Amino acid sequence: MEIPYTVETRPDTGLANGKLGIWLFLASEVMLFGALFSTYIILRTGSSVWPHGQLNVPLGAINTVLLIVSSVTMVLAWASLKMKDFGKFKLYQAATVVLALIFLVNKFFEYREHLGHGKPPSASTFDAIYFTLTGLHGLHILGGIVVMLYFLGPGAKLWKKTPEQFTNRIEYTGLYWHFVDLVWIFLFPVLYLL
Amino acid sequence: MHSDAEEVRKHIRTYLMIGGALLVFTVITVAASYLNLGVAGNVTLALVIATMKGSMVAAVFMHLNHEKPWIYGSLVLTIIGFLVLMSVPMFTTMDNIGTPIHAPAAVGGAEAGHEGH
Numbered sequence: 001m002e003i004p005y006t007v008e009t010r011p012d013t014g015l016a017n018g019k020l021g022i023w024l025f026l027a028s029e030v031m032l033f034g035a036l037f038s039t040y041i042i043l044r045t046g047s048s049v050w051p052h053g054q055l056n057v058p059l060g061a062i063n064t065v066l067l068i069v070s071s072v073t074m075v076l077a078w079a080s081l082k083m084k085d086f087g088k089f090k091l092y093q094a095a096t097v098v099l100a101l102i103f104l105v106n107k108f109f110e111y112r113e114h115l116g117h118g119k120p121p122s123a124s125t126f127d128a129i130y131f132t133l134t135g136l137h138g139l140h141i142l143g144g145i146v147v148m149l150y151f152l153g154p155g156a157k158l159w160k161k162t163p164e165q166f167t168n169r170i171e172y173t174g175l176y177w178h179f180v181d182l183v184w185i186f187l188f189p190v191l192y193l194l
Numbered sequence: 195m196h197s198d199a200e201e202v203r204k205h206i207r208t209y210l211m212i213g214g215a216l217l218v219f220t221v222i223t224v225a226a227s228y229l230n231l232g233v234a235g236n237v238t239l240a241l242v243i244a245t246m247k248g249s250m251v252a253a254v255f256m257h258l259n260h261e262k263p264w265i266y267g268s269l270v271l272t273i274i275g276f277l278v279l280m281s282v283p284m285f286t287t288m289d290n291i292g293t294p295i296h297a298p299a300a301v302g303g304a305e306a307g308h309e310g311h
Contacts, residue, residue, distance in 0.1 A: 027272040072213035189240035193227035
Protein backbone atom coordinates (compact mmCIF):
# COMPACT_ATOMS: atom_id res chain seq x y z
CA MET A 1 0.00 0.00 0.00
CA GLU A 2 1.31 3.42 -0.91
CA ILE A 3 1.87 5.99 1.83
CA PRO A 4 -0.46 8.95 1.21
CA TYR A 5 0.61 12.60 0.97
CA THR A 6 4.34 12.05 0.57
CA VAL A 7 4.51 14.50 -2.34
CA GLU A 8 1.08 16.07 -2.73
CA THR A 9 -0.19 18.23 0.12
CA ARG A 10 -3.11 17.29 2.38
CA PRO A 11 -6.13 19.49 1.73
CA ASP A 12 -6.69 20.21 5.46
CA THR A 13 -3.12 21.07 6.53
CA GLY A 14 -1.78 22.31 3.19
CA LEU A 15 1.36 20.25 3.90
CA ALA A 16 2.85 16.89 2.95
CA ASN A 17 2.61 14.55 5.95
CA GLY A 18 6.37 14.29 6.31
CA LYS A 19 6.73 18.06 6.67
CA LEU A 20 4.30 18.29 9.58
CA GLY A 21 5.84 15.12 11.04
CA ILE A 22 9.39 16.50 11.08
CA TRP A 23 8.23 19.77 12.67
CA LEU A 24 6.40 17.87 15.43
CA PHE A 25 9.54 15.80 15.95
CA LEU A 26 11.59 19.01 16.20
CA ALA A 27 9.06 20.31 18.76
CA SER A 28 9.80 17.25 20.93
CA GLU A 29 13.52 17.91 20.45
CA VAL A 30 13.08 21.49 21.69
CA MET A 31 11.49 20.03 24.84
CA LEU A 32 14.39 17.60 25.29
CA PHE A 33 17.12 20.23 24.97
CA GLY A 34 14.92 22.78 26.79
CA ALA A 35 14.75 20.50 29.83
CA LEU A 36 18.55 20.21 29.84
CA PHE A 37 19.05 23.97 29.38
CA SER A 38 16.65 24.46 32.27
CA THR A 39 18.73 22.01 34.34
CA TYR A 40 21.84 24.00 33.42
CA ILE A 41 20.21 27.20 34.73
CA ILE A 42 19.27 25.49 38.03
CA LEU A 43 22.79 24.10 38.48
CA ARG A 44 24.48 27.36 37.49
CA THR A 45 22.38 29.67 39.65
CA GLY A 46 22.54 27.25 42.59
CA SER A 47 26.31 26.94 42.49
CA SER A 48 28.52 29.30 44.49
CA VAL A 49 31.51 28.63 42.21
CA TRP A 50 31.35 28.06 38.44
CA PRO A 51 34.53 27.26 36.51
CA HIS A 52 35.74 29.48 33.65
CA GLY A 53 38.30 28.76 30.97
CA GLN A 54 37.99 24.98 31.32
CA LEU A 55 37.19 24.40 27.66
CA ASN A 56 39.13 24.94 24.47
CA VAL A 57 37.47 28.09 23.03
CA PRO A 58 39.30 28.07 19.64
CA LEU A 59 38.25 24.43 19.07
CA GLY A 60 34.67 25.27 20.08
CA ALA A 61 34.67 28.26 17.72
CA ILE A 62 36.05 26.10 14.87
CA ASN A 63 33.25 23.59 15.50
CA THR A 64 30.71 26.44 15.35
CA VAL A 65 32.13 27.50 11.97
CA LEU A 66 32.00 23.87 10.74
CA LEU A 67 28.33 23.51 11.65
CA ILE A 68 27.38 26.87 10.09
CA VAL A 69 29.15 25.95 6.82
CA SER A 70 27.49 22.51 6.94
CA SER A 71 24.09 24.20 7.24
CA VAL A 72 24.89 26.19 4.08
CA THR A 73 25.99 23.06 2.18
CA MET A 74 22.86 21.23 3.40
CA VAL A 75 20.49 23.90 2.09
CA LEU A 76 22.48 24.01 -1.18
CA ALA A 77 22.09 20.20 -1.48
CA TRP A 78 18.30 20.59 -1.26
CA ALA A 79 18.37 23.57 -3.68
CA SER A 80 20.36 21.45 -6.19
CA LEU A 81 17.61 18.81 -6.17
CA LYS A 82 14.99 21.51 -6.72
CA MET A 83 17.03 22.58 -9.78
CA LYS A 84 17.18 18.90 -10.90
CA ASP A 85 20.98 18.75 -10.52
CA PHE A 86 21.65 15.42 -8.80
CA GLY A 87 25.44 15.69 -9.29
CA LYS A 88 25.62 18.93 -7.30
CA PHE A 89 23.33 17.44 -4.64
CA LYS A 90 25.80 14.58 -4.09
CA LEU A 91 28.67 17.07 -3.86
CA TYR A 92 26.98 19.32 -1.30
CA GLN A 93 25.55 16.41 0.71
CA ALA A 94 28.97 14.72 0.86
CA ALA A 95 30.52 18.05 1.96
CA THR A 96 27.93 18.25 4.77
CA VAL A 97 28.86 14.72 5.92
CA VAL A 98 32.59 15.53 5.86
CA LEU A 99 32.08 18.74 7.88
CA ALA A 100 29.96 16.81 10.40
CA LEU A 101 32.67 14.13 10.71
CA ILE A 102 35.35 16.79 11.31
CA PHE A 103 33.09 18.23 14.04
CA LEU A 104 32.97 14.83 15.74
CA VAL A 105 36.74 14.32 15.41
CA ASN A 106 37.31 17.74 17.05
CA LYS A 107 34.87 16.78 19.79
CA PHE A 108 36.78 13.52 20.34
CA PHE A 109 40.06 15.43 20.83
CA GLU A 110 38.31 17.90 23.10
CA TYR A 111 36.84 15.12 25.27
CA ARG A 112 40.24 13.38 25.40
CA GLU A 113 41.92 16.62 26.53
CA HIS A 114 39.23 17.20 29.15
CA LEU A 115 39.40 13.64 30.49
CA GLY A 116 43.21 13.82 30.38
CA HIS A 117 43.04 16.66 32.87
CA GLY A 118 41.24 14.29 35.23
CA LYS A 119 37.79 15.74 34.63
CA PRO A 120 35.26 13.00 33.90
CA PRO A 121 31.52 13.83 34.12
CA SER A 122 31.59 12.88 37.81
CA ALA A 123 34.33 15.44 38.63
CA SER A 124 32.00 18.43 39.09
CA THR A 125 28.54 19.81 38.35
CA PHE A 126 29.97 21.73 35.41
CA ASP A 127 31.60 18.61 33.94
CA ALA A 128 28.36 16.64 34.37
CA ILE A 129 26.21 19.16 32.48
CA TYR A 130 28.96 19.78 29.89
CA PHE A 131 29.25 16.10 28.97
CA THR A 132 25.47 15.59 29.06
CA LEU A 133 24.65 18.53 26.78
CA THR A 134 27.51 18.10 24.30
CA GLY A 135 27.18 14.28 24.36
CA LEU A 136 23.49 14.45 23.49
CA HIS A 137 24.23 17.01 20.78
CA GLY A 138 27.04 14.78 19.44
CA LEU A 139 24.59 11.86 19.22
CA HIS A 140 22.32 14.07 17.12
CA ILE A 141 25.25 14.86 14.81
CA LEU A 142 25.92 11.12 14.51
CA GLY A 143 22.25 10.46 13.71
CA GLY A 144 22.31 13.15 11.02
CA ILE A 145 25.43 11.61 9.45
CA VAL A 146 23.75 8.17 9.28
CA VAL A 147 20.66 9.63 7.57
CA MET A 148 22.72 11.68 5.09
CA LEU A 149 24.92 8.68 4.24
CA TYR A 150 21.75 6.64 3.62
CA PHE A 151 20.50 9.25 1.13
CA LEU A 152 23.90 9.32 -0.57
CA GLY A 153 23.86 5.50 -0.79
CA PRO A 154 20.89 3.11 -0.96
CA GLY A 155 18.28 5.84 -0.36
CA ALA A 156 19.36 7.68 -3.52
CA LYS A 157 17.50 5.12 -5.67
CA LEU A 158 14.31 7.01 -4.87
CA TRP A 159 15.54 9.96 -6.98
CA LYS A 160 15.09 7.89 -10.15
CA LYS A 161 11.65 6.59 -9.12
CA THR A 162 10.01 9.68 -7.56
CA PRO A 163 12.35 12.69 -7.52
CA GLU A 164 9.80 14.92 -5.73
CA GLN A 165 9.54 12.50 -2.81
CA PHE A 166 13.34 12.26 -2.60
CA THR A 167 13.61 16.07 -2.63
CA ASN A 168 11.09 16.26 0.21
CA ARG A 169 13.09 13.72 2.24
CA ILE A 170 16.23 15.84 1.80
CA GLU A 171 14.26 18.90 2.88
CA TYR A 172 13.21 17.10 6.11
CA THR A 173 16.80 15.96 6.69
CA GLY A 174 17.87 19.58 6.21
CA LEU A 175 15.32 20.85 8.75
CA TYR A 176 16.71 18.38 11.30
CA TRP A 177 20.29 19.38 10.46
CA HIS A 178 19.59 23.11 10.81
CA PHE A 179 18.00 22.40 14.19
CA VAL A 180 21.19 20.59 15.31
CA ASP A 181 23.17 23.66 14.16
CA LEU A 182 20.75 25.94 16.02
CA VAL A 183 21.23 24.02 19.29
CA TRP A 184 25.02 24.36 18.98
CA ILE A 185 24.66 28.13 18.37
CA PHE A 186 23.30 28.33 21.93
CA LEU A 187 25.54 25.63 23.45
CA PHE A 188 28.78 27.29 22.36
CA PRO A 189 28.44 30.61 24.25
CA VAL A 190 26.68 29.04 27.23
CA LEU A 191 29.31 26.35 27.89
CA TYR A 192 32.51 27.80 26.42
CA LEU A 193 32.31 31.55 26.93
CA LEU A 194 30.17 32.33 29.98
CA MET B 195 8.37 26.41 0.40
CA HIS B 196 9.50 27.41 -3.05
CA SER B 197 7.71 25.53 -5.77
CA ASP B 198 9.91 26.00 -8.80
CA ALA B 199 13.57 25.83 -9.71
CA GLU B 200 13.86 29.47 -10.73
CA GLU B 201 12.52 30.62 -7.38
CA VAL B 202 15.10 28.46 -5.57
CA ARG B 203 17.92 29.71 -7.81
CA LYS B 204 17.15 33.29 -6.71
CA HIS B 205 17.49 32.30 -3.05
CA ILE B 206 20.97 30.76 -3.30
CA ARG B 207 22.63 34.17 -2.92
CA THR B 208 20.55 34.75 0.25
CA TYR B 209 21.69 31.39 1.70
CA LEU B 210 25.34 32.31 1.10
CA MET B 211 24.89 35.79 2.59
CA ILE B 212 23.20 34.40 5.71
CA GLY B 213 26.02 31.83 6.04
CA GLY B 214 28.56 34.70 5.90
CA ALA B 215 26.57 36.74 8.45
CA LEU B 216 26.47 33.76 10.83
CA LEU B 217 30.27 33.44 10.64
CA VAL B 218 30.69 37.17 11.37
CA PHE B 219 28.33 36.87 14.36
CA THR B 220 30.38 33.91 15.65
CA VAL B 221 33.49 36.13 15.68
CA ILE B 222 31.46 38.84 17.46
CA THR B 223 30.26 36.27 20.04
CA VAL B 224 33.85 35.28 20.91
CA ALA B 225 35.03 38.93 20.96
CA ALA B 226 32.08 40.00 23.15
CA SER B 227 32.96 37.36 25.75
CA TYR B 228 36.20 39.29 26.47
CA LEU B 229 34.23 42.46 27.38
CA ASN B 230 33.88 43.04 31.10
CA LEU B 231 30.16 43.73 31.46
CA GLY B 232 29.62 41.73 34.62
CA VAL B 233 28.10 38.23 34.67
CA ALA B 234 24.55 39.41 33.91
CA GLY B 235 25.74 41.74 31.11
CA ASN B 236 27.92 39.12 29.44
CA VAL B 237 25.22 36.44 29.66
CA THR B 238 22.59 38.79 28.22
CA LEU B 239 24.83 39.93 25.36
CA ALA B 240 25.84 36.36 24.45
CA LEU B 241 22.22 35.18 24.47
CA VAL B 242 21.06 38.17 22.39
CA ILE B 243 23.69 37.39 19.72
CA ALA B 244 22.84 33.65 19.85
CA THR B 245 19.13 34.46 19.47
CA MET B 246 19.87 36.64 16.42
CA LYS B 247 21.93 33.82 14.87
CA GLY B 248 19.27 31.24 15.69
CA SER B 249 16.56 33.44 14.16
CA MET B 250 18.53 33.71 10.92
CA VAL B 251 18.94 29.92 10.72
CA ALA B 252 15.23 29.36 11.46
CA ALA B 253 13.92 32.08 9.15
CA VAL B 254 16.11 31.45 6.09
CA PHE B 255 17.59 27.93 6.21
CA MET B 256 14.44 26.38 7.75
CA HIS B 257 12.20 28.62 5.59
CA LEU B 258 10.15 29.84 8.53
CA ASN B 259 9.85 33.27 6.91
CA HIS B 260 7.19 31.80 4.59
CA GLU B 261 5.56 28.68 6.01
CA LYS B 262 2.06 27.27 6.29
CA PRO B 263 -0.19 28.11 9.33
CA TRP B 264 0.02 24.54 10.67
CA ILE B 265 3.79 24.86 11.07
CA TYR B 266 3.43 28.19 12.88
CA GLY B 267 0.74 26.61 15.09
CA SER B 268 3.01 23.76 16.14
CA LEU B 269 5.78 26.31 16.78
CA VAL B 270 3.57 28.40 19.05
CA LEU B 271 2.84 25.27 21.13
CA THR B 272 6.57 24.50 21.19
CA ILE B 273 7.41 28.01 22.40
CA ILE B 274 4.78 27.82 25.17
CA GLY B 275 6.19 24.45 26.33
CA PHE B 276 9.75 25.79 26.14
CA LEU B 277 8.88 28.87 28.22
CA VAL B 278 7.27 26.63 30.86
CA LEU B 279 10.47 24.56 31.00
CA MET B 280 12.61 27.68 31.26
CA SER B 281 10.49 29.01 34.11
CA VAL B 282 10.98 25.82 36.16
CA PRO B 283 14.21 27.26 37.72
CA MET B 284 12.21 30.32 38.77
CA PHE B 285 9.59 28.12 40.44
CA THR B 286 12.29 26.26 42.36
CA THR B 287 13.73 29.49 43.79
CA MET B 288 10.21 30.59 44.82
CA ASP B 289 9.61 27.25 46.56
CA ASN B 290 9.80 27.65 50.36
CA ILE B 291 8.57 24.18 51.34
CA GLY B 292 10.89 22.79 54.01
CA THR B 293 12.48 26.16 54.78
CA PRO B 294 12.07 27.06 58.47
CA ILE B 295 10.17 30.30 58.90
CA HIS B 296 11.16 32.53 61.82
CA ALA B 297 8.68 35.24 62.66
CA PRO B 298 10.79 38.13 64.03
CA ALA B 299 7.86 39.90 65.73
CA ALA B 300 6.77 36.79 67.58
CA VAL B 301 10.34 36.01 68.67
CA GLY B 302 10.86 39.62 69.76
CA GLY B 303 7.56 39.62 71.65
CA ALA B 304 8.37 36.38 73.43
CA GLU B 305 11.75 37.75 74.46
CA ALA B 306 10.15 40.96 75.72
CA GLY B 307 7.62 38.94 77.71
CA HIS B 308 10.41 36.83 79.19
CA GLU B 309 12.33 39.94 80.25
CA GLY B 310 9.21 41.29 81.92
CA HIS B 311 9.07 38.43 84.42
